[in-house]
Amino acid sequence: MTMNKEQKRAYGEMKQQENQERWFANLSTAITDNNLPWRKPWVGGTGSMPHNLVSKKAYRGGNIVQLWIEGMVRGWTDLRFATRKQLLSKGYSIEGLTNGDGVNIQFFKRSKFIVENDDGEEETRSRWLTRWYTVFCVEQCVDYVAPDVEEVEVVPESEMMVHFNDYIASQDTLVLHRKGVRAYYSSEKDDIVMPPHESFISPIGEVMTAFHEAIHSTGHVNRVERPLKSAFGSPEYAYEELIAEMGQLIVTLTLGGEFKPDSVVEDNANSQAYLKSWLAACKDKDKALSQAFSSAQTAADYILKSLMGVDA
Known part of the structure; x- marks a missing residue:
């Protein structure tokens, strides 16, 4: 018919x-x-x-x-x-x-x-x-033949931190402070605060934390602008964490680094409970998820273009 x-x-x-x-x-x-x-842990590339x-x-x-x-x-x-x-x-x-x-x-x-x-x-x-x-x-495909696996050379943590510091330097107002025992981003001051280098148990922990906060910083009004002043524990807070987690994964793998989510030292990063609370509060759930992933991609694109002009 x-x-x-x-x-x-x-x-x-x-x-x-x-x-x-x-x-x-x-x-x-x-x-x-x-x-x-x-x-999940991933190797970059x-x-x-x-x-x-x-x-x-x-x-x-x-x-x-x-x-x-x-x-x-x-x-x-x-x-x-x-x-x-x-x-x-x-x-x-x-x-x-x-x-x-x-x-x-x-x-x-x-x-x-x-x-x-x-x-x-x-x-x-x-x-x-x-x-x-x-x-x-x-x-x-029925005729699929697995290709020869090439050994992946992971970009070392020291080089990943050079990328992070280059991103900080590329932003006119963004400042990095090394102090205390907590990691966070302040949108009011446009500051990323991280513990001193020697405070991190492992180099990967420092890299993971750095790029998690870098994604948060893209929400500043002078960058891609996202709501960043949501109350701790609110669904909106969880929404921003979702963006940070996903955006960080894209940036880390694109730059060729190693991705280990459990290494992030920011309080409540990678919290399943917050994601569930956010999802439950969404009225139009599939649209909300789509928007979250789009925002994560936009945040990742901003950092990558700031660093190396990646055609994202």
Whole structure:
């Protein structure tokens, strides 16, 4: 049966809703089970991040989280993904691959349209359109052969701290203070406070803490601006922690460092309880998660571009 334009639109909206519900269900289950990619140790480099088989670019925002979680649940270690068409272009077989076997990811595209304003003149406006694509892990192909594993050279902690200090230096008003036993970011003073170098038990702990606070600092009004004055323990506080955790993971792996979330010394960092409280308070949960991951990506992009002009 051929669908008319209105039926196609309704069908498209229904499928989009199904995709959103599935996307949210996977993420919320991972939060409940504490099975999140930013709660696991990782070794840096592009290979540890879900990326496209053809473009070799890492996925972004909520998509990278979704693919990480799917990989963890299904036991995939080769995190290269592609559409059926892309798999065929690279010589892979798509035999037996159905939409239900793949992972739904979303992309946003700005679409322009013309309307007539109150004065009878044509006016160009724009809106964001959501497009869903089904991608597959290369390990799902029947003819998949695991590539030779190249030994990854992890960027040493000392070099990662050079990156952190370079980020501080790149910001006109941001100041780093080494004092006390707590690590935190003050948006009022635009200060990052960290314990002295010798206070850290391990070098990785210093690196992890430094970049966690660096992500917080991107919320300053002179950077990408996010609400940073939420009450301790509130859902909004948890929302910012989620951004810091996810953003820190993206920055650390992009720079080639090692990621160990348990090494962060900031009070209540990586708190599953706060994430659960935030999620429970969200009215539009899938939209809230999508916005959180988008904000984390924006924060990470800001730091990376400040450091090295990464084309994120």
